[in-house]
Amino acid sequence: MTLYTVVRSMRLPFLVLTPACVLVGVATALATSGAVAWLDVCLALTGALAAHIGVNTLNEYQDFASGLDALTVRTPFSGGSGALVTDPGAATAVRWVAILSLAVTVLVGSYFMARYGSALLPVGVLGLATIVLYTGWLNRRPWLCLVAPGLAFGPLMVMGTHFVLTGEYSLLAAFASLIPFFLVNNLLLLNQYPDIKADNQVGRRHLPIVYGRRFSTQVYGIQLGFAALLVLAGVAAMGLPALSLLVLLPLGAGALAWMGARRRGEQPAAFQKTMGWNVVAAVSTPVVLAVTLVAGS
Template identity: 45%
Template sequence: MTKGTTLRLNMMISTLLKSIRLPFLVLAPVCVFLASSLVIYEQTNLNYVVLILALLGGLFAQISVNALNEYLDFTSGLDAMTKRTAFSGGSGALIEAPEMKNWVLYVALLSLLVTITIGVFFYYVRGPIIFVYGILGIFLILAYTRWLNKSALACLIAPGLGFGTIMVTGCHFALSGMHTSGSLFAGFVVFFLTNNLLLLNQFPDIDADQQVGRNHMAIRYGVVTATKVYSLFAILAALTLLIAIISKSLPPLTAIALLPLSAGIYCFYGCKKYGKSLGDKPLYLAVNTIITLLVPVIIATSLLLS
């Protein structure tokens, strides 16, 4: 292999890894960890082959939506307008290597095909209810960037449906064959957290997003209203966890997760103070990301220890 060929291959691999947003893929395993921990807590037999398939399904679904978002943001011109941060604005990989755009699209479609194949397996194992989760998941992957971003409400709740409803509650059903109050409550906690994750990450991109026709919460109603929605969802996440504990759907030890949840106050302060300039203060976005990841991990670990 010549030096030129090696350099090109390295460039291709680097571009594809950036386009799937590798550092953000941790969220899918976190959701599956929460679902599987709940199954173990509920003393339901856990098939580890099925668990691995569920994990792969979640990972490839997230890869598909990330890569498709990268491709569409590049072709729409949004990538060229965005001021990137570590948490928003995409990877910028295709700005550096525009000739790779079709490869990124192929990765998105191939990942979606793998996800659908795994979904077919679960359909035969668990029956038609899995079909509902699958159709919703495919719709979210294909519609998020192209259509859902044009509706403030749809864009707001799409992340929560994907990670909370599908990857926590749906994965729990795929692993156990049943729905429980615990899986519903855990799904709702992640629902509110992931909605808030994407909501704050949209603040730095408001001007660029508006130019390409997006109409998410911060554009449609302004940063003041979006900040209020953030605080509401943070409160609802905490209340959901408390109700789950009081109703004995989740064990008392999971209350430890209220500690990182309280850090949402810090993020709320950042939203109120900096608004559209939040991207210049990435610590607030970092803390919000840590909350989203740490709370489900703490709940899952608490379930295993209870």
């Protein structure tokens, strides 16, 4: 039972976002250097997945310990797994998985630092700080809570991957990382809507609690618009191939999510389809971006 609970606490279906974002860093590395070491790609993906598992299990443990899990109405896209509510005896095991996962991330980062020096250190330190502080501290500061997920899966993950594959940072990678930055911010933003009441009871202060659903939906639309403008600007002036205009297609799923949030933001029971479109946008857009970067270069 404990093993099953631990696996559920990892939130395995949500881990698909990690390879999608790592793939963007691989693509920018291929576009700028022409080749990558695939063993390094595997190591980078391992470190990124370990970080994602670490933040998921740490969040599960802390939400259980705070009592939030007992208050949350779960959906397929939000509210955590609820695994520890049904098996509280596994809490220590879940906490240890979080610690060990972060240790794997640190080991992978240390390996690449030994090869390339301390230039990777700011990415690693900021990434670990985001993981450790997200549930207990960042969730009480609405604007930091908004941008923290996108920072982790956008600039930190994409630029970090590019760096460990090439030994240097790249303007192309930095620019490309801003697209998943806005989309992952939006992913977590809409997922907070069903949890507003429960989150408020334990002292969280994210954007939908402080400013409401209507304002948060406007922020969602602005961020989606920025992602689309980045694609157009990237093709016009920042080195994205013309083929990358295809990225606008999966962004259409984000538009459907935005329209659904405008219509159903106050109706949680009808909101799951909207959250589903949001997931499609956040996961498929980086994949299409990566494929077009490689195919068009």
